[in-house]
Each structure stands twice: as structure tokens, then as C-alpha cells.
Amino acid sequence: MSKDKDPLILVAAIAGAFGVKGEVKIKSFTADPKACLTYGPLLDAGGTPVLTVIKSRMVKNALAVTTKEVTTREQAEAMKSTKLFVRRSQLPETDEDEFYHSDLVGLAVERLDGTPRGRIKAVHDFGAGDLLEIQTPGEKDWYIPFTKLAVPRVDITGGRVVIDPPEEIEGDEDRDK
Secondary structure (H helix, E strand, C coil): CCCCCCEEEEEEEEEEECCCCEEEEEEEEECCCHHCCHHHHHHHCCEEEEEEEEEEEECCEEECCCCCCCCCHHHHHHCCCEEEEHHHCCCCCCCCCCCCCHHHHCEEEEEECCCCEEEEEEEECCCCEEECCCCCCCCCCCCEEEECCCCCCEEECCCEECCCCCCCCCCCCCCCC
């Protein structure tokens, strides 16, 4: 699989040093925090391996990680804010009706009748479940809950999602009909 067809997926970021022995503090973005360490070496935004994990442990809301590449506190601090990626092909396959956020971003959005409504700009969870942020040319971005009722069809291979938004969804020009 070429690199173009195997995109980088953001799984974590370096929060700085942990302790004085060169451990790196990592903030994980995966559902299981330790999962971000299981997909092989962690890559930078250019796809270059930057961290190869030797051992790790949970510390509050982060991971303290010993790596091959970082041996001093100063090295770990210098890498603070580095985003960490893995290749999409390294992630496990999803179950039916389960999707990686990165697979949804960029998909076309259509209403049940086929009317185009924009593209998925981002997927957010502000605490009450996933929301799709929809970008429609000439309109303010708007959100729709990512539920079976509001988004009855997700067609990753076809590059689209079909929506049936509740009337009160902000940004839907048909909301007053």
C-alpha cells in the first residue's frame, strides 16, 4: 500500500518529560490509552519514526514511556507538543457500524433525497456522544449527532454519509419546513 493510500492517523502527543531519567509523558487519543503504543513505532507528521516504546506505565491521565530514542529529560522536553501518528493500515479493522474518525472526515453529506449538504469537517465528542461537524459552502458550519437515527447510512467506500437531521438542527436550511 502506498503512503498516499495509507494515511497517518493521529493517536497521541508528547506532553513533555516525566521524571529525570528520560521518560516521555504521552497524552493518548485512543479509547484505551495504552492502545496508541501497540501499533509499532510512533511517527511524526512526516511519517518518520520518532519513538520506539520499550516500556510504559499509566500516570494520572497520561502514559510515562521509556523509548529507544529518548534517554534524557532534556531530549523529552525538546519533543514536547510533538504529535504522534501511526499508519492507517496498522490499526485494527473496525466492526460493522464502527468507524475511525479519520475515515469519516471528508465524506460527502447528503439528505435522504440525495440533496448535497456539504462534507464532514470533523468529529467531536463534547461529552454527550459523537457529533459530526458539517461544512457547507456559503453557510456556517453545523453539527449533527452521529446516531443511527440522524445518520442512517455511512458508505465509506462510496465516500458519503446520508443524513436525516432532526428539525432543530442548526444550519439545516430545511429546518423550518
